[in-house]
Amino acid sequence: MGLLQGASELFPVSSLGHAVLVPSLMHWSFKQSDPSFVPFLVLLHLGTATALLILYREQWVAIIRGFFTAAIRGQMKTDSERLSMLLLAGTIPAAVLGVFLESRIKSLFASPYEAAGFLIANGILMLGFEVLRRRAERRAALSGESRDEQEAHFTSAERISFRAAALVGACQALAFLPGISRSGITIGGGLLAGLRHEEAARFSFLLATPVILGAGILEVPQLFSKGVPVGEYLAAAGLSGIAAYASARFLLRYFRSGRLDPYGWYCIAAGLAGLALLHFSL
């Protein structure tokens, strides 16, 4: 579960969808109603967030420094200062929607059938984002160019508008539906905002870090409740972190020229296969 969560959290394929679907299909004995399940997920998320902090450690130092400098000065002068404020603008809608809606939405859609259905919807969304991006490339007469030249036409995370950052952040709320990917929806939102694929992935990972870390830290006291096997859970969190770090490195390299389409097709195939397997009780 640690490896599965760490890898699927950052790939645009929905970790929550896989966390609901895979144990059900594999007949693993995880019960989401078990009191130790939430602490388990908390530690896995902390593992993922730690991996992202390590990956972007230099950028986070610059972002935090930039935030305080710009906040005190009342003006943004550098890219790091602007990025820190864009991340704040993107985090607030996600945090508001997360605090007020997350448990309600998750309790409504927790069955493997719904997870499989939303996984198919996630795949269609990923393909839709790429259709819109290709349309933008055609409008800019980039169809005949190489992928590197096409990507160079688009912009970096520091250059998007605050409205776009807030909208991309708000899109994260859709990921409370099991099967809809947080990274997929934010990468897609970044593409619509005019970001290069690699920059959309970077903005998505940076945006995810405070939300995942914050949610994890707030749930830490639950780890000390009775009957929680902390040692085993810590090992799973370590595996989750390693998988998340490797996934992020892979995805950043992949998105230099790659697109969301393969993940879209994977989600559709996985969702259909999941529905078939659940239907025939295999």
Place this chain on the structure above:
Amino acid sequence: MGLGVLGIVFIIIAALYAVGVLQILTTETSGPHYKHAVLFAVLAVASFVAANFARPKTA
């Protein structure tokens, strides 16, 4: 000015959630709500930052 006042309001709401006085829009009906408190603290910080950005700058 308005954003600064909003920031102060958010701080008060955060404190009320933290001590468990405020229970609206929560899933559990009693006790402190730290998630809500942290959220409103973040909103307060954002309001103060926005107020400072909106403040007229001297050249």
